[in-house]
Structure formats: C-alpha cells, structure tokens
Amino acid sequence: MNALRRHRALSRIWASEPGLRGWFTTVNHTDLGRMFLAVAIFFFIVGGILAMLIRAQLASPRSAFLGPDHYNQIFTMHGTIMMFLFAIPFFEGLAVYLLPKMLGTRDLAFPRLTAYGFWCYVFGGSMMIFALLAGVAPDSGWFMYPPLSSTIGAPGINSDFWLIGITFVEISAISAAVEITVTVLRYRAPGMSLSRMPIFAWYALVTAVMILTGFPPLILGSILLELERAFDMPFFQVAAGGDALLWQHLFWLFGHPEVYIIFLPAAGAISTILPVMARSRLMGYGWVVAAAVSLGVLSFGLWVHHMFTTGIPHMGLAFFSAASTLVAVPTAVQIFAWIGTLSKGRPSLHLPMLWLLAFFATFVIGGLTGVMVAIVPFDWQAHDTYFIVAHLHYVLVGGFVFPMLAALYYWMPHFTGRKTYFKLGNTAFWLIVPGFHGTFLLLHWAGLLGMRRRIDTYESGQGWEAINLIASISGFVMSIGFALVLIDVVINAAVAIRGSRDPWKAGTLEWAMPTPSAPYNFASLPQVTSREPLYDAPDLPVRLARGEGYLGDPSRGRRETLSIEIATGAPRYITIFPGNTVLPMLMSAVTGLFFLGMLLKTYWLVPISAVGVICCALYWTWSLGGTTREGALPVGHGPELLTAGEVADPPGWWGSIFLLLANGTFFGSLLFGYVFLWTIAPNWPPPRYAEPGLDVALAALAGAGLAALGPRLRPGAGLLLLLPGLGGLAWAGIRILTRVPDPTAHAYDATLWVLIGYALLHLAVALVMALFVAARRRAGHVGAIIGGEPRIARLWSDYAVLVSGIAVLAAALPGWLT
Amino acid sequence: MHPAGPAAAIIATLWWVLLIGATAIFLLVAGLIAWAWRRPPGEVQERRFVVWLGLAFPLAVLAALLAYGLVIGERLLPRATPDLVEVRAEARQWDWRFGYADAPGRVTENELHIPAGRPVDVAISSADVVHSFWVPRLAGKLDAVPGHVNVLRIEADRPGRYEGLNAEYNGPGYRDHRFTVIAHDAEGWQAFLRGERP
Known part of the structure; x- marks a missing residue:
C-alpha cells in the first residue's frame, strides 16, 4: 500500500461528515480544537467591546454615557467573559488541537467527551450572551460577593444567569481537564517516556490537574449560592447561621489557582516557541517542569491574599503573604531559564518572538506589582483600587494574551497550511503593545491616588482626568490593533500561498505531518527516542506517511490508536475510538434544559431533563466495545496487543479516577464549608442538632460493609450484597434528613441537606452503574465480562460508600456527642 | 499618596x-x-x-x-495604648453611621469625628452587604462584613477634613458611598463630645 492509498483509506475512516451536519456530529480533536478556538475568540471580541464601553465611560469625569445599572452589568460581564468564556476555553481549544499532534497520537482519550464539553461551553456561553443582550446580565462584580449577589442585594434574575450559566460552562472545563490528563498520561507515541514529553504537554498536564482541583470549590460555591437564592437555604446569610466570608473563601480557593491555570498554558507555549525562535533547545527542562509543578501546588496556598482586608488575624495573613511572595520563585526560575535559552542560541526576530518580548516586558512588571500587593500593609492601601486593576491586566494580558498571540502566529501555518504572507501582524503589534502600556501603566498611579475600581464615573479635580483620558485613547488604539490581528488571521487563512511543512524548523511531532493536518494526524505512529524527534530524523514525516510506524495498516477499518505505559511510554493496548455522532450535542442540549429549568424556576423540567441526561449517558456507554473477543492483534512492530475492551484498566477507568479527583475535591470543599461555618460564622452553634438514633448508625455501618464487600465477590452474588448495602446507606441518610425537616431554618440544616443530598446522588450513581454493568454482562459485552468495566463500577460504588459514610458521620456526630 | x-x-x-x-x-x-x-x-x-x-x-x-x-x-495593628479613642462605624447601602464610646448614644451620619494626634480604633460592621472602610490619607482599608466586627487603627496628625470612601463594590450607589472624617484639636474634640456642633 503506498502513502496516497493509505491516506485515502485512513481519511475515509477518520473524516468528519461533510457539510453542515459535520459541525454537529464531529468528534475529531482537530475540528473541535478549531471550533473551541473560534468560539473563544468570539467571546474575546465580546469582552473587548465591553472593555471599550468601560473606557469610553471613564474617559472623562461625570460622563453620562452609561448609567450605573448598565455600567455594573458591563464590568461584571467583561471580567466574567474574559475569565470563563475566553481564557480557559482558549487554552482548552489549543490543547485539544495540539496535544494529540505533539504527543504523536491520533485523537484525545475521549473524543465524544470533547464534543460534549464544547457544546456545553457554547450553550452555557449563549445563556450569558442572552442575558447581556436582554439587559439582565449579572451586575455584582465578577467575583459575585454575597450578600450583594444574593436575594438581598440582587433580587432579579441577573445573578442566576451567572451562577447557572457559568456552572454549565464549567462542565466543559472539567471534561476537557479529564480528557487532557488521561491523554497526556496514556496516549503518547511509543517510546515517549515522561522525560521525553514535549514541554507543552507537561504544562497542559499540570494545568488540567489544577482545573480538576481548582474548579470544584467554585462549582460548590455557585450551587450553594443558587440554593440560597432559589430555596432560601441560608449559607451566606449571617442571621441564619451563614457567613458571607464562606463565599469569599470558596471563590478564591478557585480564583487564585485560576490565575495560574491561565498563566501555565501560556508558559508552556513560551517554553515551546522560544527555543525554536532562538534556534536552540530549552534550558533546564527538568527545572522548568519542576517549576511548573511547584507553581501548581503553591497556587493553592495563597487564596487568602485576595482577602487581606477582611479582618483575618495578622499572623494568618503573614502565612499567606509568605506563600504569595514564594510563588514568585518558580516564576523566576522559568523566566531566567528562558533568558538562558535565548543566550544559548541565535534569536531571530520573527513575529512570534516579538510577541514573546512583549510578554517579558509586560509580565515582569505584572509580577513585580504582584509581589508588592503580596506585602500585607501595601495591599491594605492598594486593595480594590485601580492599582489592582492595572496589576491584573499586566499579569493576564502580559502573561496570557501576548504569549497566545505568539502561539497564534507560531502555529498559524499549522492551522492553515499556508505561509504567513501578509504583514498586518507587525502593524498590529505596534498598536497593541504601546496601546496596552498606555492604558494600564498610569492606572497604577490613579489607584494610588485613590481611584477605586468599579466606580461608574468620577468627579473632576482629583488628578485622575489626564490619566483616564490617556488610558481610554490608548485602549482604543489597542482595540484597533486587535481588530487588525483578526483581519490578518482571516486573510492569511483564506488567501495566502501554501507553505512548507515545518516553516520554523521545530523539532516536535506536530510538525511531522502535512498541514493542514489530515483527520487521522499520523498515517502511522512514530517510535520516539528523544524530546525533539524531528531533529533526530528529518525524514520522519515521510517514513510515517509510508506506514513504517505503528498501526499503519488501516485494514481493520476503525479508528485505532495506541495507549502506553505512563512512565516508560511502552505500548500497552489498542484503543478503538468511536465514530461521528450527534449524541454529544444532544446530551449537552438536554443538560442545557436542566440548567434552563433551574434558571427559569420551571422545576418540573429539572427532573425530566436529569432523566434525559442519564438516558443519553447510558446509551453513550452501551455503544462502547463489542461482543466478540479479539485477543491480541498486530500493531506493526513488536508484540501483539489487546484492545482496550479486554484490559483491566481501560481509558474509562483512568477517566473515572480523575473525575473522582475533581469530585472528591468538591466533597472536600463541602466539608471545609461545614467546618468553616461551625468555627467562624457568628450565629453558631445552631439552636438544635439532628439527633439520629442508633438505627441510623447500624444502618450506615451495615450498608457500608455490604456495599464495600459486594463488588469484590462473584458478579451475581455481589449484586445481591451491593443493592441492600446502598439501600442501607441511603436509608441512614434519609433518616437524618427527617430530623432536620426544614433546610431554610439555619445554615446547619441547609448544610446537612446538601451533604446527605450529595451522598444520595452518589449512591444512585453507584446503583445505576452496577445494574448497567450487570445488563452488559447479560448481553455478552466483552468489556463487562473480561474487561475493566466491573472495576469502573466498583470505583464509583467504593466512592459512594466512602462519601456517604463520611456524610452520615459528619451530619450525625454533633447530635451523638451532645 | x-x-x-x-x-x-x-x-x-x-x-x-x-x-x-x-x-x-x-x-x-x-x-x-x-x-x-x-x-x-x-x-x-x-x-x-x-x-x-x-x-x-x-x-x-x-x-x-x-x-x-x-x-x-x-x-x-490596633494595640492597647493609654490615649486610645474608640469609635464604631456601621455601613449600609448607602450610608455610614458612626458611634462613640466617649459619648454614648451619640450617632453621626456620614461624618466621623476624631481627635487629631491620638490613635483611634474604628470598630467596623455592616448592616447588609459587604462594604469596606477606607480613609486613603490616614490608613489602609478594612472590610465591613455582615456579622463580624473588624477593628482598624487610624490616626490623623493634624486637625482637618479627610475624605473617606467605601472601597468594596456594593451595588448601584457605590460611587457616592462616602463619608468625611473630621479631625478636631483637643478643644474641638471635647466640644464635640459635649454635644456642641463644631
């Protein structure tokens, strides 16, 4: 079979459906990556227009352009859109597009999940846009502090749009994070050990794990606040035992890692692009990986620095101040490793490099002002002024947008397969960078002069007029620059001449394919022996196209790729990917109905759509795997391998592990909230405790024992133990709820309802999964008989037992002790 | 600055x-x-x-x-000193009420009276949402959180009027949610405590 016929055969197998239908049924990472990026850029434009409205309003004192009610919606939505609908999805899109290509595989671990996440993002984002157009957008600031954002300060539907719309969008962040984690760990080219991984993959891995552990506190906070708004469960109302500070903790527990979730992918792009631009190799690969990991870890220890002015004791502040300054160290390691890389090589001033220089100039200033506000007494003055506004724009624009522009221009030849022919990009650069500094540099000073953030206008005579006028004019110059970038990209994508395969002479695998890439990425998978496979073997692309790598034989007629050992990169099994389907979009639309029901308070819709989601999910999983055993199959080189359905740790098992990591963080945040209210909230302890009897203790203990034992026995007998076990735990939970019949009475009662509700939900999930696997066994599915499916179900039922046990204990203990 | x-x-x-x-x-x-x-x-x-x-x-x-x-x-930090003055500040949407330990029952709206040259502890609380007490020329800011009382130490070197602001976004009235700190000399402070309008 020659290269062209192989290409045709593989394309038939991997291609999306033609025409409009293809947009809705594609599960291919190249398509979805592009779609993610396009939608994220759309939201960047929306957020940018809002920013221009803000600058138009603030250009002169006593401006009557916007009233406070509109202005409040606009700045809230500017922050919300840029953070949740632009930055995170843009990273997801870039990772979805690039990772399989860089790692030398054919798609992400869960192609349909990619599509599901994408459509959740689109539908959730549309809700926010609708709110904006209808004039009922959230208006409590992007960090939504209650009580202002709760029914006391915001009785309208505005806050609900935020809480429900953003939670809906977060589904896409969580699913992309699971996807990226499993892909980086298990889906790489054979021989690509962890130490041979492209540096971008390390950053993506750290970022994805941070999303899994950073977003759950926010999702929990949003659910609690929505429960308070919709059902009067008083988590944040001080009179009934709640505490407004609980939200601030949950929000910043997410919000600070979020900053690094945004910065790390950009740093990954820099670590990839800069050595190529400098025609050398990255200095201190190991150090840079260690720096990225320690940034990820440290960033969870400094959320309180957003709360220096909330009256936390000074010694507590000192700890978080130290942690906040410490985070500058791994950042410095990376910065100096990059400078060292530059000095090793012969840098050339292409457009991506120009953007990296802009990154250095901007981000270093942002980092230094960051150290300033990490010093507690200075923050007492600067907090909530334009100093902070300027600082965060230096960090986010300098640390994310500029590197992403470098990435855009670096990978554009890959996206389009064309030369970057028109040079509008350089003009845009010289508008954006001076425009940016003109906008924000002087605003530091305005903040020190006492200009508070979020004021809709100001009086003249305070020394701010000139600063604000300069900022507004520069802001518009910057906007024109961004418009030029957009035009440049569109023109270059549409009409520029075809380019060569590896225009930058880079060494990573994404350049070892023709561009724009074929839907299957690699005609055969390479054996990797170093970090830059293309530098070792410049003829690699040709050899891969000839089918000399793994899985070059398309005769089995299905989407196949290899899954590898995590550390060594040795091939382990063959994964068979699902084909095109409309199911992910359908399922996310039904998920959307669930959220819409909550938003519009049409509560009959909520259970119906929940059942709909479950049906979609069951149908989704039912179609996985076949009913015939295939045994070991040839893969082109080396030993023959089993398919994923016949091994003990299929992709679904790994996906479940990381989903449970996020889920466990959610539960942990809930317990944190419970303890926080108990110890800090003013109106505690509650007037009375739930006092469950001995029956609850016995039911919970017996239930936990049976449900833990069941899945470890023979399938039939195991189910007979598991079902009463889950039942016993559920009964214990429901008995406790009968002792606190009114969840609106006190934050204690409300917390118990959420704890037990969480446990019941997971018991139900465990039940459905156990029955589902049993049904698949009956139907003769290989995965349920000899494969890993019973282990996946067991993972979830063990988790359900664990959280129900803890929930019952946490709910009942105070009553038992007193 | x-x-x-x-x-x-x-x-x-x-x-x-x-x-x-x-x-x-x-x-x-x-x-x-x-x-x-x-x-x-x-x-x-x-x-x-x-x-x-x-x-x-x-x-x-x-x-x-x-x-x-x-x-x-x-x-x-607010530490014990002999000549300490204690006042209370309660924020609400969108005004400020101040009370005085040395003049029980006395409440001023949107005007905080203090003696110049003496340390003053402001006990800050909120009646509704989160606010923040900030007199830029005298000290840093501290939040007014419902259900909590936070104490901020301020001191004015000289008598005079100093602008005070709410520094935590709190809804449509945020921009004009201000107050004035009036620092008196020793004599003026005594007069204020006696109930005479300065």
Missing part, C-alpha cells in the same frame, strides 16, 4: 521602597534579555541562570521584603 497620618505615612514609604526595588529588578531583567540577545550562540552555564538568578536571587529579595512587610504590619 499624600499621607496625613502615621499608618498612611508608613505605607507610603513602603511604596517608594517597593517602586525603587521593582524598577531595579525590571531593568536587570531587561538588561539580561538584551545581553542574551546579542551574545554569540554557544553553551552557557545552566546553574548560573536557574539556580542563582532563578532560585537564590528571588529568595533573598523576597525574604528581606517579607520581613519588612511583617514588621510594618505589626506596627499598624
């Missing part, structure tokens, strides 16, 4: 130290990049960049800075 009290003055000094330090570091990094750019290609010592510049340098600078910040922070 026109301090009129010891707390604000200490923070203003801190700012100038930070600004000078940050500028120096920025110039150092910019200089290094320029040097790296012009340097002919060739191997360089990885340790020099990663360990010395990346680890040792920021650790040293940050440790010094942190210690400085901590000492200052401790000095700004």
Whole structure:
C-alpha cells in the first residue's frame, strides 16, 4: 500500500461528515480544537467591546454615557467573559488541537467527551450572551460577593444567569481537564517516556490537574449560592447561621489557582516557541517542569491574599503573604531559564518572538506589582483600587494574551497550511503593545491616588482626568490593533500561498505531518527516542506517511490508536475510538434544559431533563466495545496487543479516577464549608442538632460493609450484597434528613441537606452503574465480562460508600456527642 | 499618596521602597534579555541562570521584603495604648453611621469625628452587604462584613477634613458611598463630645 492509498483509506475512516451536519456530529480533536478556538475568540471580541464601553465611560469625569445599572452589568460581564468564556476555553481549544499532534497520537482519550464539553461551553456561553443582550446580565462584580449577589442585594434574575450559566460552562472545563490528563498520561507515541514529553504537554498536564482541583470549590460555591437564592437555604446569610466570608473563601480557593491555570498554558507555549525562535533547545527542562509543578501546588496556598482586608488575624495573613511572595520563585526560575535559552542560541526576530518580548516586558512588571500587593500593609492601601486593576491586566494580558498571540502566529501555518504572507501582524503589534502600556501603566498611579475600581464615573479635580483620558485613547488604539490581528488571521487563512511543512524548523511531532493536518494526524505512529524527534530524523514525516510506524495498516477499518505505559511510554493496548455522532450535542442540549429549568424556576423540567441526561449517558456507554473477543492483534512492530475492551484498566477507568479527583475535591470543599461555618460564622452553634438514633448508625455501618464487600465477590452474588448495602446507606441518610425537616431554618440544616443530598446522588450513581454493568454482562459485552468495566463500577460504588459514610458521620456526630 | 497620618505615612514609604526595588529588578531583567540577545550562540552555564538568578536571587529579595512587610504590619495593628479613642462605624447601602464610646448614644451620619494626634480604633460592621472602610490619607482599608466586627487603627496628625470612601463594590450607589472624617484639636474634640456642633 503506498502513502496516497493509505491516506485515502485512513481519511475515509477518520473524516468528519461533510457539510453542515459535520459541525454537529464531529468528534475529531482537530475540528473541535478549531471550533473551541473560534468560539473563544468570539467571546474575546465580546469582552473587548465591553472593555471599550468601560473606557469610553471613564474617559472623562461625570460622563453620562452609561448609567450605573448598565455600567455594573458591563464590568461584571467583561471580567466574567474574559475569565470563563475566553481564557480557559482558549487554552482548552489549543490543547485539544495540539496535544494529540505533539504527543504523536491520533485523537484525545475521549473524543465524544470533547464534543460534549464544547457544546456545553457554547450553550452555557449563549445563556450569558442572552442575558447581556436582554439587559439582565449579572451586575455584582465578577467575583459575585454575597450578600450583594444574593436575594438581598440582587433580587432579579441577573445573578442566576451567572451562577447557572457559568456552572454549565464549567462542565466543559472539567471534561476537557479529564480528557487532557488521561491523554497526556496514556496516549503518547511509543517510546515517549515522561522525560521525553514535549514541554507543552507537561504544562497542559499540570494545568488540567489544577482545573480538576481548582474548579470544584467554585462549582460548590455557585450551587450553594443558587440554593440560597432559589430555596432560601441560608449559607451566606449571617442571621441564619451563614457567613458571607464562606463565599469569599470558596471563590478564591478557585480564583487564585485560576490565575495560574491561565498563566501555565501560556508558559508552556513560551517554553515551546522560544527555543525554536532562538534556534536552540530549552534550558533546564527538568527545572522548568519542576517549576511548573511547584507553581501548581503553591497556587493553592495563597487564596487568602485576595482577602487581606477582611479582618483575618495578622499572623494568618503573614502565612499567606509568605506563600504569595514564594510563588514568585518558580516564576523566576522559568523566566531566567528562558533568558538562558535565548543566550544559548541565535534569536531571530520573527513575529512570534516579538510577541514573546512583549510578554517579558509586560509580565515582569505584572509580577513585580504582584509581589508588592503580596506585602500585607501595601495591599491594605492598594486593595480594590485601580492599582489592582492595572496589576491584573499586566499579569493576564502580559502573561496570557501576548504569549497566545505568539502561539497564534507560531502555529498559524499549522492551522492553515499556508505561509504567513501578509504583514498586518507587525502593524498590529505596534498598536497593541504601546496601546496596552498606555492604558494600564498610569492606572497604577490613579489607584494610588485613590481611584477605586468599579466606580461608574468620577468627579473632576482629583488628578485622575489626564490619566483616564490617556488610558481610554490608548485602549482604543489597542482595540484597533486587535481588530487588525483578526483581519490578518482571516486573510492569511483564506488567501495566502501554501507553505512548507515545518516553516520554523521545530523539532516536535506536530510538525511531522502535512498541514493542514489530515483527520487521522499520523498515517502511522512514530517510535520516539528523544524530546525533539524531528531533529533526530528529518525524514520522519515521510517514513510515517509510508506506514513504517505503528498501526499503519488501516485494514481493520476503525479508528485505532495506541495507549502506553505512563512512565516508560511502552505500548500497552489498542484503543478503538468511536465514530461521528450527534449524541454529544444532544446530551449537552438536554443538560442545557436542566440548567434552563433551574434558571427559569420551571422545576418540573429539572427532573425530566436529569432523566434525559442519564438516558443519553447510558446509551453513550452501551455503544462502547463489542461482543466478540479479539485477543491480541498486530500493531506493526513488536508484540501483539489487546484492545482496550479486554484490559483491566481501560481509558474509562483512568477517566473515572480523575473525575473522582475533581469530585472528591468538591466533597472536600463541602466539608471545609461545614467546618468553616461551625468555627467562624457568628450565629453558631445552631439552636438544635439532628439527633439520629442508633438505627441510623447500624444502618450506615451495615450498608457500608455490604456495599464495600459486594463488588469484590462473584458478579451475581455481589449484586445481591451491593443493592441492600446502598439501600442501607441511603436509608441512614434519609433518616437524618427527617430530623432536620426544614433546610431554610439555619445554615446547619441547609448544610446537612446538601451533604446527605450529595451522598444520595452518589449512591444512585453507584446503583445505576452496577445494574448497567450487570445488563452488559447479560448481553455478552466483552468489556463487562473480561474487561475493566466491573472495576469502573466498583470505583464509583467504593466512592459512594466512602462519601456517604463520611456524610452520615459528619451530619450525625454533633447530635451523638451532645 | 499624600499621607496625613502615621499608618498612611508608613505605607507610603513602603511604596517608594517597593517602586525603587521593582524598577531595579525590571531593568536587570531587561538588561539580561538584551545581553542574551546579542551574545554569540554557544553553551552557557545552566546553574548560573536557574539556580542563582532563578532560585537564590528571588529568595533573598523576597525574604528581606517579607520581613519588612511583617514588621510594618505589626506596627499598624490596633494595640492597647493609654490615649486610645474608640469609635464604631456601621455601613449600609448607602450610608455610614458612626458611634462613640466617649459619648454614648451619640450617632453621626456620614461624618466621623476624631481627635487629631491620638490613635483611634474604628470598630467596623455592616448592616447588609459587604462594604469596606477606607480613609486613603490616614490608613489602609478594612472590610465591613455582615456579622463580624473588624477593628482598624487610624490616626490623623493634624486637625482637618479627610475624605473617606467605601472601597468594596456594593451595588448601584457605590460611587457616592462616602463619608468625611473630621479631625478636631483637643478643644474641638471635647466640644464635640459635649454635644456642641463644631
């Protein structure tokens, strides 16, 4: 079979459906990556227009352009859109597009999940846009502090749009994070050990794990606040035992890692692009990986620095101040490793490099002002002024947008397969960078002069007029620059001449394919022996196209790729990917109905759509795997391998592990909230405790024992133990709820309802999964008989037992002790 | 940045130290990049960049800075002193009410009276949403959180009027949610406590 016929055969197998239908049924990472990026850029434009409205309003004192009610919606939505609908999805899109290509595989671990996440993002984002157009957008600031954002300060539907719309969008962040984690760990080219991984993959891995552990506190906070708004469960109302500070903790527990979730992918792009631009190799690969990991870890220890002015004791502040300054160290390691890389090589001033220089100039200033506000007494003055506004724009624009522009221009030849022919990009650069500094540099000073953030206008005579006028004019110059970038990209994508395969002479695998890439990425998978496979073997692309790598034989007629050992990169099994389907979009639309029901308070819709989601999910999983055993199959080189359905740790098992990591963080945040209210909230302890009897203790203990034992026995007998076990735990939970019949009475009662509700939900999930696997066994599915499916179900039922046990204990203990 | 009290003055000094330090570091990094750019290609010592510049340098600078910040922070805390004056500030959407330990029952709206040259502890609370008490020229800010009372130490060197602001966004009336601090001389303060309008 020659290269062209192989290409045709593989394309038939991997291609999306033609025409409009293809947009809705594609599960291919190249398509979805592009779609993610396009939608994220759309939201960047929306957020940018809002920013221009803000600058138009603030250009002169006593401006009557916007009233406070509109202005409040606009700045809230500017922050919300840029953070949740632009930055995170843009990273997801870039990772979805690039990772399989860089790692030398054919798609992400869960192609349909990619599509599901994408459509959740689109539908959730549309809700926010609708709110904006209808004039009922959230208006409590992007960090939504209650009580202002709760029914006391915001009785309208505005806050609900935020809480429900953003939670809906977060589904896409969580699913992309699971996807990226499993892909980086298990889906790489054979021989690509962890130490041979492209540096971008390390950053993506750290970022994805941070999303899994950073977003759950926010999702929990949003659910609690929505429960308070919709059902009067008083988590944040001080009179009934709640505490407004609980939200601030949950929000910043997410919000600070979020900053690094945004910065790390950009740093990954820099670590990839800069050595190529400098025609050398990255200095201190190991150090840079260690720096990225320690940034990820440290960033969870400094959320309180957003709360220096909330009256936390000074010694507590000192700890978080130290942690906040410490985070500058791994950042410095990376910065100096990059400078060292530059000095090793012969840098050339292409457009991506120009953007990296802009990154250095901007981000270093942002980092230094960051150290300033990490010093507690200075923050007492600067907090909530334009100093902070300027600082965060230096960090986010300098640390994310500029590197992403470098990435855009670096990978554009890959996206389009064309030369970057028109040079509008350089003009845009010289508008954006001076425009940016003109906008924000002087605003530091305005903040020190006492200009508070979020004021809709100001009086003249305070020394701010000139600063604000300069900022507004520069802001518009910057906007024109961004418009030029957009035009440049569109023109270059549409009409520029075809380019060569590896225009930058880079060494990573994404350049070892023709561009724009074929839907299957690699005609055969390479054996990797170093970090830059293309530098070792410049003829690699040709050899891969000839089918000399793994899985070059398309005769089995299905989407196949290899899954590898995590550390060594040795091939382990063959994964068979699902084909095109409309199911992910359908399922996310039904998920959307669930959220819409909550938003519009049409509560009959909520259970119906929940059942709909479950049906979609069951149908989704039912179609996985076949009913015939295939045994070991040839893969082109080396030993023959089993398919994923016949091994003990299929992709679904790994996906479940990381989903449970996020889920466990959610539960942990809930317990944190419970303890926080108990110890800090003013109106505690509650007037009375739930006092469950001995029956609850016995039911919970017996239930936990049976449900833990069941899945470890023979399938039939195991189910007979598991079902009463889950039942016993559920009964214990429901008995406790009968002792606190009114969840609106006190934050204690409300917390118990959420704890037990969480446990019941997971018991139900465990039940459905156990029955589902049993049904698949009956139907003769290989995965349920000899494969890993019973282990996946067991993972979830063990988790359900664990959280129900803890929930019952946490709910009942105070009553038992007193 | 026109301090009129010891707390604000200490923070203003801190700012100038930070600004000078940050500028120096920025110039150092910019200089290094320029040097790296012009340097002919060739191997360089990885340790020099990663360990010395990346680890040792920021650790040293940050440790010094942190210690400085901590000492200052401790000095700004409300501690017991003999001539202390205690007042209460309660914020609501969108006004401020102030009460006085030395004149029980006395409540002023949007005007806080204090004696000049004496430390004043402001006990800050909120009647509805989160607010923040800030008199830029006298001290840093502290939040008014429902159900909690936070104490901020302020002091004005000289008699006069100082603008006070709410510094935590709190809804449509945020912009004009202000108050005035009136610092009296010893005589004026006694007159105020007796109930005479100054």
